[in-house]
Amino acid sequence: MIRKAEAVVLKTINQGETSKIATLYTREFGRLKIIAKGIRSKKSRYMGLLGITQHIQLVFYEKHNTELQLFKSGEIVRTYNALNQDFDRLAFAQVAMEFIERTAEKTEPHPELFDLVVWILTHLNDPDIPAVKCYWYFHLRCLCELGFRPDVFRCHQCKRTFSRAEAVYHQPDGGVYCVTCSPTLDERFSLRLSPTVMSLLQAIDAEEWGVVKKTSPALADRRTIWSFIWHYSKVHLEPLQRMKSLAVLEQIYRGGH
Ligand SMILES: [Zn+2]
Structure with missing residues (x-):
């Protein structure tokens, strides 16, 4: 047919x-x-x-x-x-394409996910938008679409709302904890999420691309967001542990996305 x-x-x-x-x-x-x-x-x-x-x-x-x-x-x-002629932007696009290749259902339509694929290509193609911000937004929006939305509004343990304060991500269970509950966690596997990181994660969750675009986080915060999205994703989506294009991107930036 x-x-x-x-x-x-x-x-x-x-x-x-x-x-x-x-x-x-x-x-x-x-x-x-x-x-x-x-x-x-x-x-x-x-x-x-x-x-x-x-x-x-x-x-x-x-x-x-x-x-x-x-x-x-x-x-x-x-x-x-514009995207294809810029090595760095192309590296981000390749990670995005591999992310979808490894996580999207075959033969099962998901138009919202398709729209996100077109969204990231369109935005990476605009040289005035920082590529890494497009990537954060795309990655977290995809996690929501795939049913693996990280809860960045309420503590994993006490269920209290974070508002815009600091929080702690705990890798073994993929949960985000409030500062009060965090002393019970193993520090070796914990990642402190600053108020800037939390407000960015919450803006992405609320689909506020305009807010993400305007925010200019410091290098330490950018690194934290990168670590958070990948650690979280690899815990919840096992096929992402085998990502090949990610190594290329991480070589370009050496952890300084
Ligand atoms: Zn708590």
Whole structure:
């Protein structure tokens, strides 16, 4: 059966002399794997279509007895040129694409998640917006969509509201604790979240991108947010423990996102 989908290319690998296998995230079918036969041949009119981060309209043959669908044709909706020409921004985009590849359900549509994929590409493509802020926002919004929303409003133990005060993240159980409850935690696995970090995490939770965009946290706070989002995610989403593109990004920044 011939199907149409709006898709973003998450990952590609070359197959044989001229073919390509691509993992896509689609609005209509969730995560999808396709083989595009002959697409790398000079004669193919679709040669540049299946590049990572490319936003496309796809036509494919749906087969029910295999995980690999067959590419028929496609056209570009948007190429994120500014992003693709900036090595740092591309490194963030690759982490975002791998995050979706590892966590999104295959064949299960999730339009809100698809919108977040397009959102991060559009925002990383704007050189005036700090890439790391786009990434924090994307990552935490995805966790909410995937059902792993960290509670940054109430203490994991006493359930009191944090307001905008300091808190402590405890890695073994993935909980955020108020300062009063924190002495019971193992300090070796605890991360102090400053009032600035807490207000940023709460703004992201409330989908206040305008607030996140305006806030300029110090380097120590930026590092804390980075540690928090990854430690938390790896506790809750096991496939993220095998992220490959993250090492590249962390080499660029050496922990100083
Ligand atoms: Zn408490």
